[in-house]
Amino acid sequence: MLTLALSSLRSRPSRYATSFAALLCGAVLLMSFGSLLDTAGNDGVDAASSSVLLTMGLVVGGWSLLLVTFALTSMQTLHVRQRTAELALLRMAGATRAQLTRLVLGETVVLALIALAAALVPSIAAGRWIVSRLSESSLIAPTTAATFGGFAIHLGVGVTAVATVTAAVVATRRATASTVIAAATDASTESARVSRPLAVVAAVMLFLGVDLAIVTATVMRGVEGFDPMATGGPAAIWFSIGLALLAPVLVPRVTARLVAPFAGVGVTGHLAAMHLRRRTGQMAAAAMPTILFTGIALATLVMLAIDDAARVARGVAKTADYRNAETTNLLVIGMILAFAALMIVNTVVATTLQRRRELDQLGQIGFTASQRRALVAVEAAVVTAAGVAIGTVGSLATIIPFAIAREAMVPAEGVLVWLGVFAVAEVVAVTSAVLACQRLLVRGAHVGLQLGWLPAASPSRDLLSRREG
Template sequence: MIILHLALRSLRHRPASFVASFVSLFLGATILMTFASLLDTRANVDESTGTILTIMASAVGGWGLVLVVVAVMSTLGLLVRQRDTELALLKSIGATPAQIGRLIVGEAVAIALIAFLAAITPAVFTGRLVVGLLKNAQRLPKRVPAEFGPFAIGIGLGITLLAAAIAAAATAWRRARIGVREGLLTASIGEARPGRVRLVAGVLVLATGISAGVLTATVFTGREPALMAIGGQGAILSAVGFALLAPSLLAAITRAVAKPLRRTGASGHLAVLNLHGQTQQLAGALVPNILFTGMATGTLYMQSIENSAATGARTEIARSIETLNYVVVGMVALFAAIMLVNTLIATTVHRRREFGQQRLVGSTPPQVLGMVGLEGAVLASTGVLFGSIASIATVVPYSLVKTGSVLPDATITIYLGVVLIACALTLASSVGTARQAIRVPAIQACR
């Protein structure tokens, strides 16, 4: 009971962290319940139509589940790392690793429950939207009502709470094992390197994404109903794999661009120092960037290839299916985009003390903003680079199967649009939040 009371008090005194965690869990629960509600609607249709609903709920819901779990783990991991000093002080006054773990997991589960309850209402409306689009595509009879019942509630509640608990427990397990001295040192200079489990998981998920691409190119003929589901998983799983490897990728890119950045002056030198010293923290902002770029590019081009491969006049059904696909892609892309902004804001707000200290030792506000801008440019470029590589696992195999060509006969405008959005969101969120943070007097920011 003491730990639960402490967790609730901690949430009240850390509203920024509460909001960041709540947003990720709320959006994730909304997506999960939207597509899980198709399983409730299945009770009102025949067996063949029910199979279509089950496949769609499983395929699209599976994509959403992977993205939700990774995004929640990234956000909660980032927020827990920001509390290394607090956790070290709790250990110094006698808190055990088990108590620290229960504190972190208790906070995460409490936020997840609130997020789930808040997500029920929007999920009802988005579930009806998807059912309406299925009717327009003639995949469902017009008379079938959209249902929102035990499957949506059960899956939404169970997975949201489970994702939060697993993400918090995974992070808490590592933080709780760190001693007081090591915890304070980590809080001041950053974590040295990512965990071995994360590296292994990243490699395995990346290999699975590549395998999905190979399977698409070698097994399918282009007319199978499951082609789009398997083909889309190539980009999404590859993006998730790269996202798990984000700290290592960011460290490698930082080493490559360190000399050019230092030549830009004081801001560049500060940016290099931060990118080296706070790799784990900044990599948290890289995760949603990779996910957004890889998922959006891969799935949008997949639909474009599908459109160009269609023979003859496009029917109303084909156009409705295209609309349905774009709505599905749009919902998941919107989730990744909001997570990108959410994570960057949470990361930058936490650095207000750092910005104050830099100004006290002589850095000017323009130099601090320049540092943040250069860091944002590195994050945006790295995210776009590896997100683009991840999208190849869908675009190339799908194009080979549907058109016989390695490169799709599609406009580059789609890709440029995704890149522009990713870069704009990254720079606007980081620099805009930093601009607000440095308005606070330096001495006050360091308290």
């Protein structure tokens, strides 16, 4: 099975591109913050600098660990689920479930090893950049030298291996439990449900988010400094993860309302509405990173806006140290949000590329390339809007309690922040979907031209001619 796994990786590298990107960026994020723990342990680092490095490495690195684990597990589960029909066919041909598990594990391990090797140099550079920013912000001594060692490597390797291998085993066992016909049906019309273990995990995440929200609104009320942020910020992360885990149930209900106006707008709108009502599993997978991106971005940015408004109302000026710490925190959160945005791209591209056969069939019955691109764009826009709506609910676990803690109203800038987050999520998702669709159309046109499937005046032939021109 290892030989077959290596052959699969060599013959179809594009299939694993999104998984590789997720593994690479996740490892970079983990190891870059893990390097702060290595730096804190250096002999020449003073006690104050070591405390800052340890705090940031453990707190921010801990949140990065949670998000990366969630993202890698979701991506691996999506990748295996898209191969349900293929794995079921191998099962019908005589392969045992253990053999198929070893096949997927072999692919996963090889891909993870390549990603970890490729992540070493970027991780070292990112770790040095974070240390330099902390030094420039006067949070640590300027003589502190960045170190990349055991903590960083063990964190990157350990989380990547555990998350991907566990997800591969669980997803493969589920995928190989179906017949070929059942697998094909499940791939296109998966029911909106959440397994009991997943529901329990989601409930725990939601509880932790509510608990931190209550602490922020009560214990931290009137407390100055960063302490209310330390409890209020993570509340949205926990709550958003809980909502993302419930996406198979929540997303179809939200998209059913959002897609209704498109149902009567031409054939493309009607087909998009029909697809969104049936593809609950794909919709949930595509919306999960958007929920996280929206929840974290909106909570962080609005929280800072509330803090600024409260300080202006009280006539309290920000000290230089406060501004430096705030800037550094924004840069760190920006790295996490960049990872979340990349996961949106990866998920949208993976779900779109999986629809090659469907898009080819639409072309054969008369859909033009523009109509197929519009179909994919509408579906991506609606699913992203659903993710933003759910993520907005998740962000309230931080926004409302922090406003109470600061005894201030949410400023009007919060609306502009929401519009900005919504616009970024929509642009990233729709652009990724359309570009992935365009790639499929061009590839299909090449194949059809070579095999003589395309007539002289077909839209696909015209598209291919313009592309080559």
